[in-house]
Amino acid sequence: MNTFVPLEKLEETNLHDFYEVWLTTSETWPQDPHTSQRECIWRMERDLTDDVEIDDPFFQNLPRLWLLVDDLNDAQAVETVERALTQRLGELAVKGEFHPDEKQKVPCGDKRTDLRS
Numbered sequence: 001m002n003t004f005v006p007l008e009k010l011e012e013t014n015l016h017d018f019y020e021v022w023l024t025t026s027e028t029w030p031q032d033p034h035t036s037q038r039e040c041i042w043r044m045e046r047d048l049t050d051d052v053e054i055d056d057p058f059f060q061n062l063p064r065l066w067l068l069v070d071d072l073n074d075a076q077a078v079e080t081v082e083r084a085l086t087q088r089l090g091e092l093a094v095k096g097e098f099h100p101d102e103k104q105k106v107p108c109g110d111k112r113t114d115l116r117s
Helices: 007-012 056-060 075-092
Strands: 002-004 020-024 038-044 047-049 064-068 096-098 114-116
Touching: 007 064, 007 075, 020 075, 038 075, 075 096
Parallel strands: 002 064, 020 064
Antiparallel strands: 020 038, 038 096, 047 114
């Protein structure tokens, strides 16, 4: 699930509904692997358990919030988004990590994992 929200509406957005927040330069299929102008700016903390098997399609279908910037190399624009996002996350007491690694965090190659808050 992909949702675009203008930065002006971020203060009205319930961030509990999203697993990740991404920056992109285009609203046209940002999740397409060929879209290079995108970056995961934040990922929600989740508890991993070993009672359910989860495969790659599960991670591809997690709810993502997309915010638009003109240029990912514009440090000032990215910083403006980060400040607004940090403020909103604080208001909602949502915990997560800024600029997370691209790799999925699963223990020791064990593919039987579950993401439950």
